[in-house]
Amino acid sequence: xxxxxxxxxxxxxxxxxxxxxxxxxxxxxxxxxxxxxxxxxxxxxxxxxxxxxxxxxxxxxxxxxxxxxxxxxxxxxxxxxxxxxxxxxxxxxxxxxxxxxxxxxxxxxxxxxxxxxxxxxxxxxxxxxxxxxxxxxxxxxxxxxxxxxxxxxxxxxxxxxxxxxxxxxxxxxxxxxxxxxxxxxxxxxxxxxxxxxxxxxxxxxxxxxxxxxxxxxxxxxxxxxxxxxxxxxxxxxxxxxxxxxxxxxxxxxxxxxxxxxxxxxxxxxxxxxxxxxxxxxxxxxxxxxxxxxxxxxxxxxxxxxxxxxxxxxxxxxxxxxxxxxxxxxxxxxxxxxxxxxxxxxxxxxxxxxxxxxxxxxxxxxxxxxxxxxxxxxxxxxxxxxxxxxxxxxxxxxxxxxxxxxxxxxxxxxxxxxxxxxxxxxxxxxxxxxxxxxxxxxxxxxxxxxxxxxxxxxxxxxxxxxxxxxxxxxxxxx
Numbered sequence: 001x002x003x004x005x006x007x008x009x010x011x012x013x014x015x016x017x018x019x020x021x022x023x024x025x026x027x028x029x030x031x032x033x034x035x036x037x038x039x040x041x042x043x044x045x046x047x048x049x050x051x052x053x054x055x056x057x058x059x060x061x062x063x064x065x066x067x068x069x070x071x072x073x074x075x076x077x078x079x080x081x082x083x084x085x086x087x088x089x090x091x092x093x094x095x096x097x098x099x100x101x102x103x104x105x106x107x108x109x110x111x112x113x114x115x116x117x118x119x120x121x122x123x124x125x126x127x128x129x130x131x132x133x134x135x136x137x138x139x140x141x142x143x144x145x146x147x148x149x150x151x152x153x154x155x156x157x158x159x160x161x162x163x164x165x166x167x168x169x170x171x172x173x174x175x176x177x178x179x180x181x182x183x184x185x186x187x188x189x190x191x192x193x194x195x196x197x198x199x200x201x202x203x204x205x206x207x208x209x210x211x212x213x214x215x216x217x218x219x220x221x222x223x224x225x226x227x228x229x230x231x232x233x234x235x236x237x238x239x240x241x242x243x244x245x246x247x248x249x250x251x252x253x254x255x256x257x258x259x260x261x262x263x264x265x266x267x268x269x270x271x272x273x274x275x276x277x278x279x280x281x282x283x284x285x286x287x288x289x290x291x292x293x294x295x296x297x298x299x300x301x302x303x304x305x306x307x308x309x310x311x312x313x314x315x316x317x318x319x320x321x322x323x324x325x326x327x328x329x330x331x332x333x334x335x336x337x338x339x340x341x342x343x344x345x346x347x348x349x350x351x352x353x354x355x356x357x358x359x360x361x362x363x364x365x366x367x368x369x370x371x372x373x374x375x376x377x378x379x380x381x382x383x384x385x386x387x388x389x390x391x392x393x394x395x396x397x398x399x400x401x402x403x404x405x406x407x408x409x410x411x412x413x414x415x416x417x418x419x420x421x422x423x424x425x426x427x428x429x430x431x432x433x434x435x436x437x438x439x440x441x442x443x444x445x446x447x448x449x450x451x452x453x454x455x456x457x458x459x460x461x462x463x464x465x466x467x468x469x470x471x472x473x474x475x476x477x
Contacts, residue, residue, distance in 0.1 A: 006027065007025050009167055009194075011023060011167065011168070012168075012314070013077065013347075014079065014312065014348075015081060015301075016345060016346045016347060017346025021170070023167060023194035024194070025193070025195030026199070031193065031199070037188075038133055038161075038191065039160060041160060041189050042132050042160035042189055043132075045160065046130050050103065050156075054100045056183060057099070057100055057156060058096070058097070059183050061097050063183060065089075065090075067175050067176075071175050071176065072089050074172040075088050078170070079141070079143065080300075080313070081307075081311075083265075085144075091145055099156050099455070100156075102433065103156040103157075107128060110456055121469035122468075124466070126461055126463060128461060129459060130458055131208040131232075132160060132208050133206070133209075134210075135204065135206070135210045136161060136162070136163040136164070137210065137214070137222070140168035141269060144172045147192070149432075149449070150211040150449070151163055153454055154211075154457075157455050157458040158458075159189075160190065163193070167194065167196040168314055170194045177191070204231075205229070209231055209234075209458065210222065210231060211233075212234070213235075213237075216237045216238045216442045222235065223235060232457075233446065234444075234447065235445050237442060238270060238394060238442070239271055240367070240369075240392050241271055241394075241399070242273075242392070242417075243257075243273045244278075244398075244401070245279065245282070245401045245402075246403060246411070247282050249282070249401045251285055254401040255286060256293060257399070257425045258290060259290060259293050259297070261399060262373065262374045262425075263294070263374075268313055268317070271396055271397040271426065273399060273425050274364075274373060274375075275365055275377070275388075275392075276374055276375065276377065277385045278376055279380075283376070283378045287336060290376070291354050309372060311349050312347075312348045315348055317370055318341040321350060322340050325340055325353065325355075328358060328364045328375065331359070331361060332357055332359075333356070333364070334356045338352055338353025339353060354374045354376065355376065358375040358376065360391060365377070392441065393441050393442045394442055395441035396419070396440075397421070397428055398421070399422070399424070399425040400412045401423060409422055416440040431450050432451075436449070436450055437450065
């Protein structure tokens with residue numbers, strides 16, 4: 001729909017099903033002016049000492065902290081009451097303050113000086129040059145957190161940043177922009193726009209580097225668009241994360257970990273557990289424990305502030321889950337608990353759903369679900385478990401729960417995934433400051449998104465070479 005020539009996009013509330021919000025994407029001309037403004041200001045931002053950027057970003061962290069209530073409430077509404085929304089603003093603040101502490105060391109370690117090993121009379125030093133304008137297209141799950149994960153190090157690096165969150169979950173942008181506006185120096189080089197896929201396509205045409213988080217199909221289109229422009233693309237895409245439970249594992253702890261890893265946020269996390277492989281000797285006992293624990297998990301309906309499981313982010317996601325469940329049951333899977341989605345008060349809900357007698361010819365074991373599914377499959381040998389875990393086009397993360405950390409590590413080293421949680425699940429969030437990882441398979445491309453080196457994604461390395469000896473003549477002596 002349009003009003004006075006501008007596109008207006010309705011936004012559905014995932015909890016009530018009602019359209020209770022709307023966004024107005026910028027026109028191509030407005031987007032162009034915004035990008036030009038950011039580019040113009042970026043030169044001064046990059047030229048300023050790092051200490052000045054740290055001071056500005058620290059003031060912004062203070063504003064984010066003061067805005068905890070509005071940010072959390074907006075994220076809570078965007079996600080239909082996801083419990084992660086209650087901590088999202090604090091995690092965002094922690095990310096800014098952590099980079100304020102870590103950026104000087106990370107940038108200093110990336111700089112190099114010395115003499116050429118080939119010609120000692122030539123000395124060198126590194127210059128780190130930020131990409132002028134970084135674009136970020138972020139997803140609807142974890143809207144606030146994932147919208148800020150990439151911009152923060154990019155800003156410390158000296159880039160200007162423009163973010164386009166998903167049109168499915170845009171409510172948080174209003175309180176976020178208020179925090180940015182409260183720090184004028186930051187507002188010159190950082191902004192958030194709203195819009196849909198069309199706006200995202202227009203954004204790609206105007207930035208120098210793009211960070212994208214989303215599905216594999218959309219990621220392929222983004223990669224192709226960036227390749228046509230020959231700009232770097234950092235993509236974190238889908239996952240179909242396996243968990244292996246060995247015969248020696250503490251089954252009660254394993255069931256607790258698997259349930260949390262599979263059902264947190266209604267399973268709508270790229271690193272959610274979506275396939276579970278359990279040794280045949282303990283399979284039945286593990287399933288009994290998992291079903292008992294799943295039965296105690298409550299939907300947050302009719303009280304959004306009570307219960308652990310919220311609605312799907314969209315009606316489409318509920319349909320995908322129902323189609324996968326129907327496919328599995330038609331092919332012989334057994335429903336141990338849970339079941340199809342239900343419409344309650346306009347939202348689409350699904351209880352934690354345990355399936356047994358599953359196989360790899362079922363959609364629920366091959367395609368990303370983004371649902372609170374726990375399909376459990378038996379294995380006989382460690383080699384078989386590893387082969388099953390690696391039988392996927394994805395490779396984002398995984399988990400191993402075993403009798404000892406050493407056993408878990410031995411198995412984890414054989415799994416093709418960028419992050420492997422040992423003796424627990426859902427540990428991905430805790431690597432952010434400390435270690436970088438790569439995705440395997442279709443789960444993404446690009447350098448470290450986490451860890452000290454992740455700031456280097458936004459900097460081009462330039463070598464300045466100095467000759468101290470007379471230039472070598474071309475003519476033969």
